[in-house]
Amino acid sequence: MAGEDTGDPRNLLKLNRKLLIQDIRSIEPILDHLYQCGDITEEEAEEIRGKATPQEKARTLLDIVATKGKKTYYHFRESLKTLYPHLEEILHRCPLHNTRLKLYCEVCECLICMDCKCLHGTHAATSVVAVADEVRSSFVSFVRENRKKLTSKHGLEISPPERKHLTVWAEGRAAHLQAQVTRRIEQEKEWFIARLYQRPGSTVSSVAESFGDRDRSTSVEEPPNDKKEQCWVTAGQSRHALCQVVHSKLCINIPKIAKVIHENPWLPPDDQRLLHRVMTLVLEEPRQVVWYDAEITVQGVNISGLKFTAGDKTNRYFVHLISVPKPCDVCEEKNWRKTQYSDVLIWAEVTNQ
Numbered sequence: 607m608a609g610e611d612t613g614d615p616r617n618l619l620k621l622n623r624k625l626l627i628q629d630i631r632s633i634e635p636i637l638d639h640l641y642q643c644g645d646i647t648e649e650e651a652e653e654i655r656g657k658a659t660p661q662e663k664a665r666t667l668l669d670i671v672a673t674k675g676k677k678t679y680y681h682f683r684e685s686l687k688t689l690y691p692h693l694e695e696i697l698h699r700c701p702l703h704n705t706r707l708k709l710y711c712e713v714c715e716c717l718i719c720m721d722c723k724c725l726h727g728t729h730a731a732t733s734v735v736a737v738a739d740e741v742r743s744s745f746v747s748f749v750r751e752n753r754k755k756l757t758s759k760h761g762l763e764i765s766p767p768e769r770k771h772l773t774v775w776a777e778g779r780a781a782h783l784q785a786q787v788t789r790r791i792e793q794e795k796e797w798f799i800a801r802l803y804q805r806p807g808s809t810v811s812s813v814a815e816s817f818g819d820r821d822r823s824t825s826v827e828e829p830p831n832d833k834k835e836q837c838w839v840t841a842g843q844s845r846h847a848l849c850q851v852v853h854s855k856l857c858i859n860i861p862k863i864a865k866v867i868h869e870n871p872w873l874p875p876d877d878q879r880l881l882h883r884v885m886t887l888v889l890e891e892p893r894q895v896v897w898y899d900a901e902i903t904v905q906g907v908n909i910s911g912l913k914f915t916a917g918d919k920t921n922r923y924f925v926h927l928i929s930v931p932k933p934c935d936v937c938e939e940k941n942w943r944k945t946q947y948s949d950v951l952i953w954a955e956v957t958n959q
Contacts, residue, residue, distance in 0.1 A: 619697075628661070629692075633667055637651050637655070700721070741786060744786060
């Protein structure tokens with residue numbers, strides 16, 4: 607299904623026409639680039655230059671580019687990179703919804719936005735921004751803690767032992783962040799190289815899953831045989847293949863979680879971040895998660911009614927950031943399963959049939 611139509615990119619000219627006309631003040635560099643690429647004729651360039659105001663020139667330029675092929679559109683977008691980088695970024699959006707391309711559909715092999723996800727049904731999709739957001743969040747936390755520690759010492763004399771302790775702390779945090787970035791880069795490199803050696807017809811997700819196993823401590827329950835919707839085996843890249851059968855049936859109402867976040871601005875920042883992580887988790891790791899009928903309780907503020915359906919069992923789930931103590935209702939007995947994804951812990955109470 608590679609190559610499925612994701613919309614004509616030239617549609618972004620129409621969706622963002624007002625902003626383009628408003629912000630493009632100098633057209634000469636753009637005209638020179640398009641003329642050198644053979645996208646416009648000398649007569650068309652003179653027609654644009656003959657307009658009285660910058661807005662009229664930009665309007666005529668957009669009209670001409672819109673009548674050309676996609677190649678001209680790409681050259682036009684490239685010409686904006688130096689003088690108008692914000693406009694160039696806009697023209698990299700989803701042509702259907704005019705929103706950022708945040709996901710990669712592994713079935714259609716194309717970038718899609720969050721709104722496009724529903725159009726791709728049950729296709730596996732990988733987040734292209736989750737890693738960057740995770741690293742950015744860790745860095746922001748590092749900066750915040752640095753400032754907090756300095757503020758608490760404002761006007762006070764810092765003893766040599768304490769200064770040494772804080773220096774060691776900062777160096778340790780910095781080393782951890784650097785290792786986090788390096789690890790992510792290495793994973794992407796290994797994923798790419800492994801993909802080169804995959805047999806023809808193998809999917810991107812089959813490689814991504816195998817490397818994902820390294821970063822997660824995941825406990826999954828195999829459903830009854832008569833309840834399996836889809837199952838597959840993933841193999842690790844180490845010498846000893848790591849194989850597991852994963853229940854893949856997953857139905858989650860992402861808009862409902864987004865609505866909870868949007869309609870409850872009073873939520874503590876940690877809980878908002880947690881819900882965002884849950885959405886990212888479902889979109890990024892759909893083949894690694896087993897959800898049965900359940901309600902989620904978010905620590906800090908009790909929010910229920912987020913339904914996850916994938917079978918006929920009824921479980922309780924507690925989801926919280928790893929830095930938050932586990933719920934008092936959770937006992938580390940055999941009927942509770944713990945799954946960790948990055949900075950999120952998921953406790954699942956497994957009920958007997």
